[in-house]
Structures are given as C-alpha cells and as structure tokens.
Amino acid sequence: MTIKPAKLSDPAVRAFVNAVNSHDREGFMRLLAPGATMSDDGSDRDLADWIEREIFSSHGHMDVQSESDGGRQLVADYRNDTWGEMRTAWRFTVEEDGRISRFDTGQA
Known part of the structure; x- marks a missing residue:
C-alpha cells in the first residue's frame, strides 16, 4: 500500500519526495545542507551528478x-x-535546521 507523500512523518523527507516527484530541482536543492553527501548501493557518489542522472534528467519518481x-x-x-x-x-540524515545533510539509497 503506497503512502501518499503528504502523510510522511518527517517534514524534510516529505519535501524531498515531493521535490523528486514534481521534478522541482530548485526546491530539491534548497532541502540539502551545504556539503550534503549521498551513497547509492553502499558507494559514495557525486551528489550533483547523481541527482541529475538518476532523478531529474531521467524523470525519477518515488x-x-x-x-x-x-x-x-x-x-x-x-x-x-x-x-x-x-x-x-x-x-x-536531517540536521537541526531541517535540511538533509546525507541520504543513502540502494536496492531493497
């Protein structure tokens, strides 16, 4: 059963999912703390390259x-x-200011 983004508990994560699904690159970037990092399947990736390739240019949806x-x-x-x-x-990982400093993803 899919959870609607509006029902997600954490405000930063809710905003992240909404930004991905609406292809809102500017809104997505505002959610990230300075120097934010990420990994995919256990390997650190270049954040800017990864989000361009895996989310925005390829129409990602969660x-x-x-x-x-x-x-x-x-x-x-x-x-x-x-x-x-x-x-x-x-x-x-969400900082006290509500911005995301790291996210890790991979196959479940």
Whole structure:
C-alpha cells in the first residue's frame, strides 16, 4: 500500500519526495545542507551528478511503501527512464535546521 507523500512523518523527507516527484530541482536543492553527501548501493557518489542522472534528467519518481525511524527511513518503489522500476531503501540524515545533510539509497 503506497503512502501518499503528504502523510510522511518527517517534514524534510516529505519535501524531498515531493521535490523528486514534481521534478522541482530548485526546491530539491534548497532541502540539502551545504556539503550534503549521498551513497547509492553502499558507494559514495557525486551528489550533483547523481541527482541529475538518476532523478531529474531521467524523470525519477518515488512511490513510498513504508517508513520507519520517525520517517527518516523509507522503502519505495523508485522508477526512472534509465532503470525502470525497482524496490529501493532510503535513509536520511536531517540536521537541526531541517535540511538533509546525507541520504543513502540502494536496492531493497
């Protein structure tokens, strides 16, 4: 059963999912803390390159299936034009100012 983004518990994660699904690059970038980092399948990636390739130029979309850790861990069906659809896990580190300093994703 898909969880609608508006029902996600953590405000920063909710905004992240909304930005991905609406292809709002500017809104997405405002969510990230300075120097934010990320990993994909356990390997650190260049954040700017990854989000361009995996989210924005390939029309990424997240259908969240579950959340845990106060909404900072998600399992989502993620799809884009490059890879099709796959079950993915996401973990977010959110700073006191509400911005995301790190996210980790990979196949679930």
